[in-house]
Amino acid sequence: MARMRSRSEQAAIRQDIFRWLDEQLASGKWELTRAELEAYRFEGERIPLLDTGRGIRNPADFHSTLTVMTSSKSHPYDDEVLDGGIIRYAYRAQDGGDNKKLVVAFQQRDPIVYLQGIRAGVFVAHYPVYIVENLPEQRCVMLAVDEIFRFFGDPLEMTGDARRYSEKIARARLHQPLFRARVMHAYEGTCAVCSLKHAELLDAAHIIGDSEDVGLAIVPNGLALCKIHHAAYDRNLLGITPDYEVRIDRDLLDEVDGPMLRHGLQDMHGRTLSIPRRKVDWPDEQRLALRYEQFSGA
Known part of the structure; x- marks a missing residue:
């Protein structure tokens, strides 16, 4: 059984993943392939950022979820971007460790990466993303692209300034990266x-x-x-x-x-x-x- 990493080591890996993703963007990589995401290394150790056959990456030695993924072929009612930039992310169909670690990420306020599929095997990375609501009765969590959403109350009931701010943040951090990747792919x-x-x-x-x-x-x-x-x-x-x-x-x-x-x-x-x-x-x-x-x- 894998040794559970300490909280500080897990946090260091998360921050290094964000650094690595920043480097990819700075070099002009608006999209990442499955192979690239699976090849990520921390201090020489390979830590894949995608799981095979699952939309959620829960390393055995992590307390909570590391990344979640939406396939370009996902059913629109399973995972969707709602008004204001809140992302509805469905539990896995089978109850178990995957869903439990998703809930732990919510409870511990751990930052994760949301990988949005744009073509088969190609993704845009949104990070850091936070789980701002856990809805077990609906078998889903709500993701937001800024931790400040935690202080806005129910993410689906935002009004006034909070609503306007959320829409501004969503354009900058959720819609624009996807737009950029698709435009650059179209124009080669x-x-x-x-x-x-x-x-x-x-x-x-x-x-x-x-x-x-x-x-x-x-x-x-x-x-x-x-x-x-x-x-x-x-x-x-x-x-x-x-x-x-x-x-x-x-x-x-x-x-x-x-x-x-x-x-x-x-x-x-x-x-x-x-x-x-x-x-x-x-x-x-x-x-x-x-x-x-x-x-x-x-």
């Missing part, structure tokens, strides 16, 4: 304007901002852009027509500066946008038209 990690392929220099840009009614975090409302073109697009120095032509602000075209301005922006004027292979992922023409009106009137 390449800037749609200049074709730069360095992942760490690319962003997933919204065509219509997520604060607007049609600014949904979906691929047709997104563009993979390098950081200079993302900044130029956000500031209406670069526009994209509904028929996918890149336009540069007229004053900027007339400006004389240096090679970065000339090659990075001015030379992009009139260029045709690079779009995803799948038509379902192409930029939405109506959203582009709305956004282009802002560019034209700026």
Whole structure:
């Protein structure tokens, strides 16, 4: 039988997992494969972050759950993201150690990782995530992406400032990572304007901002852009027509500066946008038209 790790050792491993996940994001990895998650090591020891055939990872030498996973093929009523960014996570069908360790994570306020499946064997990691409610009568727990949700009472009954704050946090920490991963996959990690392929220099840009009614975090409302073109697009120095032509602000075209301005922006004027292979992922023409009106009137 495996030796139970001390609470301090378990906490150190959790923090190291968060550090490792931070490193993956910093290197431009918006999504992680099952093989990568299973290969994680702590001080040379391999500690898989996914279990085989289960949606919950409960190492035998841990008191509580380490990670939970939602498959890209999960039944929508089993696990779902509710309004305000609260995640409903179902107990395993068979009562036993898995569910008990999930409850212990709630009782001990242990931070865990929520791995959201986006394609077969590919996941987006949300961390740290906290269990803020245990509902044994409904055979589920409620997960939140910020520990402050513990102080808001019933996560499904939030109103006013608490509700607005929860929605803001959910956009930043739950919806945006998923949006980024899907956009980058659709554009094959390449800037749609200049074709730069360095992942760490690319962003997933919204065509219509997520604060607007049609600014949904979906691929047709997104563009993979390098950081200079993302900044130029956000500031209406670069526009994209509904028929996918890149336009540069007229004053900027007339400006004389240096090679970065000339090659990075001015030379992009009139260029045709690079779009995803799948038509379902192409930029939405109506959203582009709305956004282009802002560019034209700026």
